[in-house]
Amino acid sequence: MSTLIPSRRFVTLGQFIIERQADFPYAKGELSRLLRDIGIAAKLVNREVNKAGLADILGEHGETNVQGEDQKKLDVYANEQFIRALGAGGECIAIASEENEDLIEISSSVSQNARYVVCIDPLDGSSNIDVNVSIGTIFSIYRRRSEVDGSARVEDFLQKGTEQVAAGYVIYGSSTMLVYTTGRGVNGFTLDPSIGEFCLSHPDMKIPQSGKIYSINEGNYAHFPEGVKAFIRYCQEEDTSTGRPYTTRYIGSLVADFHRNMIKGGIYIYPSTGKAKSGKLRLLYECNPLAFIMEQAGGLASDGRTRILELQPESLHQRTPLFIGSPELVNTAEAYMRQEQETTAS
Numbered sequence: 001m002s003t004l005i006p007s008r009r010f011v012t013l014g015q016f017i018i019e020r021q022a023d024f025p026y027a028k029g030e031l032s033r034l035l036r037d038i039g040i041a042a043k044l045v046n047r048e049v050n051k052a053g054l055a056d057i058l059g060e061h062g063e064t065n066v067q068g069e070d071q072k073k074l075d076v077y078a079n080e081q082f083i084r085a086l087g088a089g090g091e092c093i094a095i096a097s098e099e100n101e102d103l104i105e106i107s108s109s110v111s112q113n114a115r116y117v118v119c120i121d122p123l124d125g126s127s128n129i130d131v132n133v134s135i136g137t138i139f140s141i142y143r144r145r146s147e148v149d150g151s152a153r154v155e156d157f158l159q160k161g162t163e164q165v166a167a168g169y170v171i172y173g174s175s176t177m178l179v180y181t182t183g184r185g186v187n188g189f190t191l192d193p194s195i196g197e198f199c200l201s202h203p204d205m206k207i208p209q210s211g212k213i214y215s216i217n218e219g220n221y222a223h224f225p226e227g228v229k230a231f232i233r234y235c236q237e238e239d240t241s242t243g244r245p246y247t248t249r250y251i252g253s254l255v256a257d258f259h260r261n262m263i264k265g266g267i268y269i270y271p272s273t274g275k276a277k278s279g280k281l282r283l284l285y286e287c288n289p290l291a292f293i294m295e296q297a298g299g300l301a302s303d304g305r306t307r308i309l310e311l312q313p314e315s316l317h318q319r320t321p322l323f324i325g326s327p328e329l330v331n332t333a334e335a336y337m338r339q340e341q342e343t344t345a346s
């Protein structure tokens, strides 16, 4: 009599990565350990985010980060947790973080032969912490280019987005999810607090080819490029055959706006504005990882003209405009941007 093996109730992140080792060209457990390290830090950050209103961890840390933004205590805590976890894991040789002006070299003995560098925004949208709005972590993983036995160099980070070996985000929302890609599709894992594990909840995520949501801070309308203004007017025009006017949704927390669009379809735009001529969002640890994920989910990501993943980074904290989401909406927005360019040129 054969024994019936009950079908598994859930697949944890760790089990999934091991079962999908072939997805990662440099397997030998390296990706497993990198994502395990990120998952550990995410669980610790999640614990603090969930009690932020209770613990004396709210409010200003009294410092400002390299972006000149007020650092919340949770920003600092999150940055420390990801640096500590990646440093202890032995697979990462250096980190570029939104919270640090220069790259952070991991000098521990376990990391001396590490082959990867990680770009990270440890807690994006942190201005929303005090009002209990979802926030997120965004990360991007590259193979180092410098010699394994030498120190990491800034060139290890200044690689095009097409060179990423993995990318992902954590969203600390009504539930906490970790979503990642290694270039073989996108998979989402929801944290089950009862067992402390991220469990596969959104296999093979695909963004709808179109959508009815446009996400942009219209408070900056006066300073938008004409092509963006024309796209917004397109979204607001009455045309029942195309389901317009569309709906505007803007949470002001990139990971939350991005994740909603991944599920429902839509477009998120942070263009150049009067205050931010190159846009506000950073290429290395916000736009490149989200663009990698979006393309793997069947969407598009550009700066309004050029594919994000093809942009050549020149500095760690470089900014870029971002148009990202359902392909039909991104293509329409880019058409209005081209039209503006042609009008300006003529």
Ligand code: P6P
Residues within 6 Å of the ligand: 124, 125, 126, 127, 217, 252, 253, 254, 255, 257, 280, 281
């Ligand atoms: P604005 C948060 O500071 C952030 O980097 C993203 O999470 C968010 O989408 C954007 O800035 C909001 O910027 O200028 O619209 O407040």
